[in-house]
Amino acid sequence: MAIEVKMPFLGESIQGGVLGKWLKAKGDPVEPGDALGEIETEKITSEIYAEAPGSFIPLVEPGTQVEVGQVVARIEEGPEAARAVSQPGAPSHPPHPPALEPRPAPAEGPGPTEAEREEKEPRPIPSETSRPIRSANSANRGRVLREEEWERLGAAEGETAVRQEAATARPERRKPMSAIRLKIAERLLSAHQNTAHLTTFNEADLTAVKELRERYGERFEKRHGVRLGFMGFFVRAVVEALRKVPQAGAQIDGSDLVYPDRYDIGVAVSTDRGLIVPVLRDAEKKGFAEVERAIRDFAERARSGKLMLPELEGGCFTITNGGVFGSLLSTPILNPPQSAILGMHAIQDRPVAMRGRIEIRPMMYLALTYDHRVIDGREAVSFLVQVKAFLENPGILLLDL
Known part of the structure; x- marks a missing residue:
C-alpha cells in the first residue's frame, strides 16, 4: 500500500513553492513525524513530514516548482516497499547500436583520367562581377581556391576563432533564484513602482543610550537573560513617535x-535566503527585556527556517538596521502595504557642535522612507524628530513622560 506525500497547505497567501531538498534518500x-524534505515558499521554508511508516520514494526532483496539494513523494508500506525500492531503473549502459551492413567494394578497373574528371566537374565561367576566391591565409596567398577548399579553410579558421573566444571567456556560475528571493525581488520592484516614495534624513546622538548600556548592561543581562541592545530603544522610540504622528502607521x-x-512593529532580519521581516505584536505593551528577547528569538528561528507564516504577516511599521553591516547611509524601500520604514545605520564618532x-x-x-500619498513631508520630518528626541533622551521612555 502506498501513502501519498503532498505539498502541504501553509496559508491563504501561499499557492505553491519550490522543493528545496530531500532530507531522506530513496528507500x-x-x-x-519524520521530516522528509524542505519546501521554500515566498515567505518561509517549511518541512514535509511523514504520516505513516514505510519506505520513502521521492517523485519530484529538488528545485522543482510544486503547487499546494501536489503529490511529491510516496511512502510504501509492507512488501510493496521492497519491490518499489528494488525496481530496476534505466539501464546503466545504452544498448549496442545495430551493426552496419558492409558497403560493397568498388568495382575494379582503371579510374577516370584528369581530363575526364574536368569534363564531369566543369569550372564556372567568370563574369565581369565574379572574381576568383583567394585565401587570406599567407600560406595560400595568391592561389585560386576551389569552393570546397575555401569552405574547409573557413571552417578551420572559424574553429580557431571559437577556441580563442573560449580561452578568453570569463568563468561564471548560474544558480536558480529561490522562491523567497524571487518574492523579495517582486515586492521591492512593486513597492518602487507603485508608491510615491520619498526619504527624509536626520541624525541622532546616541551618547545617552550608550551610557545606559555601559552602566546597566551587565545587570540587565543577569536579571533578564538577554543583552540590552540598541533595538529595544529604537522599537520604543518608534512606538512613541507613532503615537504622536499616527499618519506614519496608516x-x-x-x-x-x-x-x-x-x-505591531516589523523588525528586518537578514538570512542566507534573503531579508525576512517578523512582526513584534503589541510592541507598545512590551518592556525592553521582552523586546530584546523576542528579537533574538526571531533572528535565531529566521536563520534556521523555523518561523511560522503568521509571524511574518501584518505590521504597521518596519525597522531595518543596515548599520550592523557597516552601512553609513541608505534609503530603505517600503514594505507594502505599510507606508513608512525606518533605516538605522552605523554608529560613528563624529565632531559635532555642542553648546558652542x-x-x-x-x-x-x-x-x-515614506509613501507621500499617505504622509506629508511635515509629518515625516516630525516623526523623525520625535524618534531622535526619544533616543537622545531615553529617560522620557523609561519614565513614560
Whole structure:
C-alpha cells in the first residue's frame, strides 16, 4: 500500500513553492513525524513530514516548482516497499547500436583520367562581377581556391576563432533564484513602482543610550537573560513617535486610510535566503527585556527556517538596521502595504557642535522612507524628530513622560 506525500497547505497567501531538498534518500525507512524534505515558499521554508511508516520514494526532483496539494513523494508500506525500492531503473549502459551492413567494394578497373574528371566537374565561367576566391591565409596567398577548399579553410579558421573566444571567456556560475528571493525581488520592484516614495534624513546622538548600556548592561543581562541592545530603544522610540504622528502607521485600503489601534512593529532580519521581516505584536505593551528577547528569538528561528507564516504577516511599521553591516547611509524601500520604514545605520564618532564647542559624539544617521500619498513631508520630518528626541533622551521612555 502506498501513502501519498503532498505539498502541504501553509496559508491563504501561499499557492505553491519550490522543493528545496530531500532530507531522506530513496528507500530510507521513515516513521510518522519524520521530516522528509524542505519546501521554500515566498515567505518561509517549511518541512514535509511523514504520516505513516514505510519506505520513502521521492517523485519530484529538488528545485522543482510544486503547487499546494501536489503529490511529491510516496511512502510504501509492507512488501510493496521492497519491490518499489528494488525496481530496476534505466539501464546503466545504452544498448549496442545495430551493426552496419558492409558497403560493397568498388568495382575494379582503371579510374577516370584528369581530363575526364574536368569534363564531369566543369569550372564556372567568370563574369565581369565574379572574381576568383583567394585565401587570406599567407600560406595560400595568391592561389585560386576551389569552393570546397575555401569552405574547409573557413571552417578551420572559424574553429580557431571559437577556441580563442573560449580561452578568453570569463568563468561564471548560474544558480536558480529561490522562491523567497524571487518574492523579495517582486515586492521591492512593486513597492518602487507603485508608491510615491520619498526619504527624509536626520541624525541622532546616541551618547545617552550608550551610557545606559555601559552602566546597566551587565545587570540587565543577569536579571533578564538577554543583552540590552540598541533595538529595544529604537522599537520604543518608534512606538512613541507613532503615537504622536499616527499618519506614519496608516495604510491605504482602497479609498480609505486605515489607522492601527495597536502597534505591531516589523523588525528586518537578514538570512542566507534573503531579508525576512517578523512582526513584534503589541510592541507598545512590551518592556525592553521582552523586546530584546523576542528579537533574538526571531533572528535565531529566521536563520534556521523555523518561523511560522503568521509571524511574518501584518505590521504597521518596519525597522531595518543596515548599520550592523557597516552601512553609513541608505534609503530603505517600503514594505507594502505599510507606508513608512525606518533605516538605522552605523554608529560613528563624529565632531559635532555642542553648546558652542566641538565635541566627539557617537552619531547615527536615520532615514525614513515614506509613501507621500499617505504622509506629508511635515509629518515625516516630525516623526523623525520625535524618534531622535526619544533616543537622545531615553529617560522620557523609561519614565513614560
